[in-house]
Amino acid sequence: MGGKITEIDTVSLDEANKALVIIDQTKLPGQIQMLSLTKAKEIWDAIYLLQVRGAPAIGVAAAIGMYVLASRYEVDDYDAFYAAFCRDKEYLDSSRPTAVNLSWALKRMEGVVTAHANEDIPAIVDALHQEAMVIRDEDIAVCHKIGEYGMELLKPGDGVLTHCNAGKLATVRFGTATAPIYLAEENDYHLHVFCDETRPLLQGARLTAFELQESGVDTTLICDNMSAMVMKNGWVNAVFVGCDRVAANGDTANKIGTSVVAAVAKQYNVPVYICAPTSTIDMATATGDDIVIEERKPEEIAEMWYEKRMAPENVKIFNPAFDVTDHELIAGIVTEYGVARTPYTESLKAIMDNKQKRV
Incomplete structure (x- = not known):
């Protein structure tokens, strides 16, 4: 991929394909390669293998990743949705134990799910999307x-x-x-x-x-x-x-x-x-x-x-x-x-x- 690294966001969301997009930092500085991730194992590996790294970036990646995963759950009722969400949340949280941003972001996303327990699944997924974007925008402003x-x-x-x-x-x-x-x-x-x-x-x-x-x-x-x-x-x-x-x-x-x-x-x-x-x-x-x-x-x-x-x-x-x-x-x-x-x-x-x- 061409362009300067300073012109590319480290972590982003591909809205059209509902995918977590990251710069693969293991390829730097020789190659700027973007990864598009949609599966829990891919996101876990990206965090553990340091393809995405740095506490804030990990937190944003986890938030967007949970939205991406949740948007693909093929369930109709809240209990099944929440069970699948918790399974993926705990799995991603196991990737790196020291950086608090990982568990912090995952807990924020879980809070969205529980706060919207009385709504239908599409509404919960939409709320997760909004929270992931808030976490991302907060990171930019905070820095x-x-x-x-x-x-x-x-x-x-x-x-x-x-x-x-x-x-x-x-x-x-x-x-x-x-x-x-x-x-x-x-x-x-x-x-x-x-x-x-x-x-x-x-x-x-x-x-x-x-x-x-x-x-x-x-x-x-x-x-x-x-x-x-x-x-x-x-x-x-x-x-x-x-x-x-x-x-x-x-x-x-x-x-x-x-x-x-x-x-x-x-x-x-x-x-x-x-x-x-x-x-x-x-x-x-x-x-x-x-x-x-x-x-x-x-x-x-x-x-x-x-x-x-x-x-x-x-x-x-x-x-x-x-x-x-x-x-x-x-x-x-x-x-x-x-x-x-x-x-x-x-x-x-x-x-x-x-x-x-x-x-």
Whole structure:
């Protein structure tokens, strides 16, 4: 497919064919390939295999996916419809456990079904369509607001370091951690961005560096173990990263290696900002110790990016997808309702209370 990645929504709905459409991120940066998904197994695989990834994008994909699946149920009564819906909902929810947006979006869609229990099936399906589009539009608006608040933390000429991909490819549009960068560039800040490669799946190298460079941002790709050097050299004024789950005390789960970046940043007095839509804030999770960390296949480390196996056969491999950054290492959590500061138990609660008032 031709065109620029920045001109294509990461997740969308093919209205005519009632299909979930995503950019296959496993093919990037070499090929821009769109996938059209209509079956539960296809959607589950897309989430698990990281064809669609990033907490916000996963949530939107799950919402649209549930509408797509529900629109194909061949049932006439509510009980049968709800049973089929719950089966698919639980199945999709099992694809990735750490990102709270997945279960959050699925619960919202289920709430639509139960709220319309007294209506006929076509009306329920139509309501699911509307909610999926609301979730999608909310993501776009939320990311733009995060960009506005995040840009206030930057000044012209700053160097920024980011880890993994919290760019447009992790959302429908704009991104979370990259939204301040894109808005700053629109305002002639002329930032310089360092992208950690992000082992073992190389999201920083394949995705963030790709989309930033295509967008005209001054970008330098570095290996994960080079972050200390660029900070020590004074080339980084702030770290902006995304997040898959925020605990009530401000601990955050993000792509593996984020906690290392935060610890190094503390050593060199570089502020770390977590860009987190309120949909990723889980007030029911007290601390980062309570976050379930997904472990992935050892082949991602030993074989995935190599012509021949890189590691010895039968060596033990530990491959957690995420780690938890302690709240004490975080200078601020940037949400669509403003920037939370320590103590996070109070500031996050205030933001969530504010959100509830506006709903």
